[in-house]
Structures are given as structure tokens and as C-alpha cells.
Amino acid sequence: MSHKISITGQITPDQIPMIAENGFKTIINNRPDGEEPNQPANADIAAAAKKAGLAYKEVLFAGNELNQNHVEEFADYFNQAEQPILIFCRTGNRSTGIYEAAKQMDLLDD
Incomplete structure (x- = not known):
């Protein structure tokens, strides 16, 4: 894979300085607010x-609501974003899904 990405579960605001220290330049959030109590805003x-x-x-969608518009919005941003990129959602599954969908549709630059 030529992309420099990491996919993870929910992050918190207090983790952001460490994320920056680890060299990430961009964060993409795939998790809408309010999915569970005590979720960071x-x-x-x-x-x-x-x-x-x-x-x-933010390219926000519930786990079962991924559609073409989400994938295209994600890919458009991803292609111009500075890498490495941290992509997150609740568990990492929907972020993996949107990334893989964009790859399969050949929307991501190499």
C-alpha cells in the first residue's frame, strides 16, 4: 500500500497532541456524534x-449507511490531504470500509 494511513477506533481530544507527536498530519472522522453515551464531541x-x-x-455516517456520496467525499479529501492520515470511527470497521470502497472504485491516488 502506497498510502500512509492508520485506522483506529474512537479517539479523544486529549489524545490529539500525541497523535501529532507521532507524525500524523491529517485526521478523518467517520463517526457521527451521539452514537453512545460519553462519546467525545x-x-x-x-x-x-x-x-x-x-x-x-468529518465524513460522518452510521455503520450501515455508507453510500456513494460518502465514498466520493472521502476520496476527494483523502487525495488532497497531507499524509500520514489517521482515520477513525467507533471501532475502525467503518473507516476500513470507506477506505476499501474508495480503493475498489479506483478513487484514491497512488
Whole structure:
């Protein structure tokens, strides 16, 4: 794989400085707010990313609601984003799914 990415489960705002220290340049969030109690708010994660100098994008969808528009929005952002990229959702499964869908549809630059 030529892309420099990591896919993970839910991150928190207090983890953002460590993510930046580990060399990530961009975060893509695939998890909508309110999926479970005590889930960090996306606005708080976005603010922490901005403070740490990281690019941040939300392509939000419930696990069973992935569609063509999500994949295209993800791919458009992914292709212009500075790597390495950290992509997250609740467990990493939907982030893996959107990344793989974009690859299969040949939407990602090499």
C-alpha cells in the first residue's frame, strides 16, 4: 500500500497532541456524534486537531449507511490531504470500509 494511513477506533481530544507527536498530519472522522453515551464531541476533537496544527475532516455516517456520496467525499479529501492520515470511527470497521470502497472504485491516488 502506497498510502500512509492508520485506522483506529474512537479517539479523544486529549489524545490529539500525541497523535501529532507521532507524525500524523491529517485526521478523518467517520463517526457521527451521539452514537453512545460519553462519546467525545466531534467539535471538541476538531478544536484539538486545529490547536495541534492537524488538518481535520468529518465524513460522518452510521455503520450501515455508507453510500456513494460518502465514498466520493472521502476520496476527494483523502487525495488532497497531507499524509500520514489517521482515520477513525467507533471501532475502525467503518473507516476500513470507506477506505476499501474508495480503493475498489479506483478513487484514491497512488
